[in-house]
Amino acid sequence: MRQLQQALERLAWAPDEQLEFMSRHRVGPDEFALLFDDAFQPVMGMVSEGDLPRSIAEVLGPVDKILAEMTEAGPDEWTREAVLQSQTWAMLRSAARKSLEGLESAES
Template sequence: MRNALTHLSWEAERQIEHINRPAAEVDELALEFEESFRVAVGMVSEGLLPASLGKLLAPMDDLLSEMARSLGDEWSIDALRQSSVWADLRTLATEALCHLAERDRTGGE
């Protein structure tokens, strides 16, 4: 989860650099998050992660789901740079990373 959040929190140019590999696409950022999100939801429901983290992750999942259903072109390099939705995802990912760092610092309390 931490890697997926880190990649989503990066500025657009760093995200582009990350996905600028053979066979990589913008949607890989979303796919990486989705895989981790499903595991995190299970861990929250089992009490292994705090519910407060789930509350930070759920809006990110909602935004990515909306983007997947959208007729717009949110999955392009230009959108990654200019879209307010991608900017919102970066903000949410940064908040979730800060939450995880605080949890680590306080020993998971």
């Protein structure tokens, strides 16, 4: 679950923090989606097995949906400029912050 929280924290970072991360690790914006998905899929498996509450899926759903829409939209959403200026990235950050809050509530 820590990996998922960390991925959400990174998605919630301000644009300048995300750009710094990308520069430091020499990755593109899609790395944030990959990190989220790497943590999201196992957690969803645990939810479907009944090992974690269904409320966790509801909390994470908006972030997964936005990332899927960004992927469908094509490469324009996956640029440094988009990270800085895109309304979709702003919505993603907001959804990630809400998911972090919801995840804390769902776990307790």
